Amino acid sequence: RVGALNAGGVPNYLALGSTKTAFIELGVEIPTPLLDLSSIQLSSDVYVSTSFIVLSVGNVAQTYLIKAATITAGSPWAVAASPGLDAMTLQTVFNASQPAGADFGGEDFLSDSFQSCTASRFAAGQSGVSVAAGAARLLWIKIGMPVTTSTENVQDIQVTILAGPP
Numbered sequence: 001r002v003g004a005l006n007a008g009g010v011p012n013y014l015a016l017g018s019t020k021t022a023f024i025e026l027g028v029e030i031p032t033p034l035l036d037l038s039s040i041q042l043s044s045d046v047y048v049s050t051s052f053i054v055l056s057v058g059n060v061a062q063t064y065l066i067k068a069a070t071i072t073a074g075s076p077w078a079v080a081a082s083p084g085l086d087a088m089t090l091q092t093v094f095n096a097s098q099p100a101g102a103d104f105g106g107e108d109f110l111s112d113s114f115q116s117c118t119a120s121r122f123a124a125g126q127s128g129v130s131v132a133a134g135a136a137r138l139l140w141i142k143i144g145m146p147v148t149t150s151t152e153n154v155q156d157i158q159v160t161i162l163a164g165p166p
Contacts, residue, residue: 023059024058024059024060025057025058025059025060026058026060026062026163026164026165027056027057027058027062027163028054028055028056028057028058028062028064028161028162028163029054029055029057030052030053030054030055030139030161031053031055032052032053033052035048035050035052035141037143038154040143040145041145042145042146042147042148042149043083043145043146043147043148044145045142045143045144045145046142046143046145047101047140047142048140048141048142048143049098051098051138051139051140052138052139052141053136053137053138053139054094054128054136054137054138054139054161055134055135055136056131056132056133056134056135056136056137056163057133057134058133058163059133060133060166061130061131061132061133061166062130062131062133062163062164062165062166063116063117063128063129063130063131063163063164063165063166064116064117064122064128064129064131064161064162064163064164065114065115065116065117065161065162065163065164066092066110066114066115066117066122066128066159066160066161066162067110067111067112067113067114067115067159067160068090068110068111068112068157068158068159068160069112069157069158069160070155070156070157070158071156071157071158072153072154072155072156075151075153075155076149076150076151077146077149077151077155077157078112079110079111079112079157080111081109081111082144083144083145083146083147084146084147084148085146085147085148085149085150086146086148086149086150086151087146087147088143088144088145088146088157089109089110089142089143089144090109090110090141090142090143090144090157090159091104091105091108091109091110091141091142091144092108092110092122092139092140092141092142092159093108093122093123093124093139093140094117094122094123094124094125094126094127094128094137094138094139094140095124095125095126095138095140096125096126096138097125097138098140099124099125099140101142103124103125104124104142105120107120107121107122108121108122108142110159114160114162116164117129124140126138128161129166130166139159139161141159
């Protein structure tokens with residue numbers, strides 16, 4: 001804000017016609033951010049039966065952007081469009097209850113680059129588009145394990161969600 005100082009040294013914002021500016025806050029919170037899945041067989045699909053609550057903590061509607069990547073140091077694994085050698089797939093959808101397998105489509109594959117939610121991408125009854133301030137969505141995950149792997153090390157995969165303008 002811009003203003004002038006009056007004779008007593010007190011700011012007078014009305015003198016120059018300045019108005020107070022409201023700040024736009026975008027934010028997302030996932031209260032339970034970790035899921036430990038052990039002993040998943042290679043070349044299999046896993047429908048995770050536990051959802052993640054995704055909370056809109058901004059003060060305006062927002063649209064989510066989502067990506068995934070391995071965070072295991074030195075890992076040969078990658079998130080890909082189809083399973084292969086050290087390549088796994090991750091699909092996510094927003095839905096109020098556990099979705100059926102058919103609810104995960106080709107538009108729901110994650111990559112290591114942020115992708116914006118749309119009315120159809122990452123959506124199965126709920127979407128990550130124009131999520132109201134304070135609203136919650138349930139995020140569900142389907143994992144496609146690599147066909148083969150060159151490592152026996154445990155792999156840590158991170159799904160990242162950012163809030164963007166609606």
